[in-house]
Amino acid sequence: MRKMLAGCLCSLLFACAAVAGDGHDHGEEKAAAAPASPAASRLVMESTQFELVGTLEGDGLHLHLDDYASNAPVTDASVELELAGQRIKAEPEADGSYQAALAEPFPEGEYAVMATILAGETSDLLTGDLDVHAAEEMHAEPTATTSPNAGGFLLWLLGLAVVAMALVVFTLRRDRQQRKVQA
Numbered sequence: 001m002r003k004m005l006a007g008c009l010c011s012l013l014f015a016c017a018a019v020a021g022d023g024h025d026h027g028e029e030k031a032a033a034a035p036a037s038p039a040a041s042r043l044v045m046e047s048t049q050f051e052l053v054g055t056l057e058g059d060g061l062h063l064h065l066d067d068y069a070s071n072a073p074v075t076d077a078s079v080e081l082e083l084a085g086q087r088i089k090a091e092p093e094a095d096g097s098y099q100a101a102l103a104e105p106f107p108e109g110e111y112a113v114m115a116t117i118l119a120g121e122t123s124d125l126l127t128g129d130l131d132v133h134a135a136e137e138m139h140a141e142p143t144a145t146t147s148p149n150a151g152g153f154l155l156w157l158l159g160l161a162v163v164a165m166a167l168v169v170f171t172l173r174r175d176r177q178q179r180k181v182q183a
Contacts, residue, residue, distance in 0.1 A: 045128035077119035
């Protein structure tokens with residue numbers, strides 16, 4: 001009986017210790033944690049010729065234009081945006097990007113954007129959407145996520161309960177056998 005109890009105890013201890021840790025769970029994938037820094041409102045537009053990526057920063061859109069096939073920056077283009085009824089000409093920056101100054105900040109919402117690109121003899125028309133987030137939403141604290149290993153503590157508690165029950169049963173049986181022997 002003691003060997004069986006010791007075997008159960010060892011099995012239980014090793015089974016509880018074998019719970020996978022963070023990042024080692026090979027079961028169903030968990031959702032990624034919220035990013036540490038807030039994401040700015042972004043604009044992404046593509047065609048067979050160009051790719052235009054923009055970030056809403058303060059009073060303007062900071063734009064990067066590149067050749068779609070080679071991903072090489074296009075620095076000598078004319079970029080004009082139509083956004084929320086405004087026609088905005090983007091000015092080239094020293095680092096090869098473009099800056100489109102906005103007359104006033106956009107309220108929260110989603111806006112259709114159309115970009116006209118003229119680079120040498122190549123021209124293209126790109127369309128996309130700009131999703132403007134609220135300032136509170138951008139700077140919200142990340143929500144607490146439960147660890148995929150949160151059930152590990154419950155397994156330990158369950159294991160301890162099983163061991164306690166086994167000890168009680170073992171003690172009661174031993175006492176009963178000693179009473180029979182004495183009687």
